[in-house]
Amino acid sequence: MTTRDARAPGLAALAGLVADETRAVCLLALLDGRAWTAGELARHAGVAASTLSEHLGKLVAGGLLAEERQGRHRYVRLADTRVAQLVEDLAAQVAPDPAHRPRTLRASNAGSAMARARTCYDHLAGRLGIVLTDALTTRGLLSAAGLPEGSGPPRRRTSRERATGFVLTEAGLGWFEGSGIALDRGTRRPLARACLDWTERRPHLAGAAGAALCRHVLDAGWCVRIGSERAVKVTAKGERALTELLGIELETLR
Structure with missing residues (x-):
């Protein structure tokens, strides 16, 4: 039976x-x-x-x-964040319905703005989210779980960390602290998590680190919300700060 x-x-x-x-x-x-x-x-x-x-x-x-x-x-x-993760993950598996493609210039512009930069619950997504994730990875501040950490001594990962797709390196933890970006380490939420981006079809940074980075760029005026959707735009102040902190080329932010 x-x-x-x-x-x-x-x-x-x-x-x-x-x-x-x-x-x-x-x-x-x-x-x-x-x-x-x-x-x-x-x-x-x-x-x-x-x-x-x-x-x-x-x-x-x-x-x-x-x-x-x-x-x-x-x-x-x-x-809570678990529900957000569930919705994000499910939505990322579904291609947009062709019947709902933009039919007006306004709708098309709004869609383009969302693809360039947007919030995904409490972290950054779209092209901006991918650019930031790539910059953190290139500098050895973030690594894919199970792969070499890039810089600094290796840090032993828990099984929970390995399941999230991304891990902050020791250098990454230091970078967040040195940049004045406070990480919430008092919850069971993973510090770093990979979230599949539905427009870029690549993972961007989520988890406590993704949320802290998003909160910081908005509070510092590096990004501002535009329109009534989730779209955000990098400001001139943000361009200077992100170029200085992560060596990001300006054209990738525009």
Whole structure:
């Protein structure tokens, strides 16, 4: 007699939650790392508020979203970084639907801006994310798990680190500290993780280090958010700082 895996019901329930297109639209929108009101998500998804409320209830009950109420407004956000990682990883496996390609110049420009530089929940993605990841790797500050670390003495990796795809080297840890970029090392979240970029089709840096770098470039004014999507733009100040810190060529940032 075959014993059924006890995880099967939970996996089936999770798959059912993301199988609906309206709920998928909401999850992808919330990858910007911010909290949205139910009304904003309803307009974004193109559905009635009552319909959207039903979907949000299921996502909250399923543990994918967290909600907060302020007065008459209901705000929702992704429950945690694990949910963001799940949505990112699933979305990266799916090619954009040709039927939804930009039909206007405005939509095309917005898509190009997202491809150049954007936030992916709490880290940087698009061409900018890849450029930064490559620069960190070239300088021996970041390495692919299981490969030589590039510079400095080797650091013993845990099995958890090896599973994340990227590892910060000792030189990398020193670089973050020396650059004034605070790393949150008090959680179980991996310091570095590879996240497959859906536009570049290559992994960019995520994890605590990716989040710290993203937070720093925004707080320092090296990047600014543009438009209503997740797109960001490198400022002149950011170009100078990233060139100085990582030797990045200016044309790769534009």
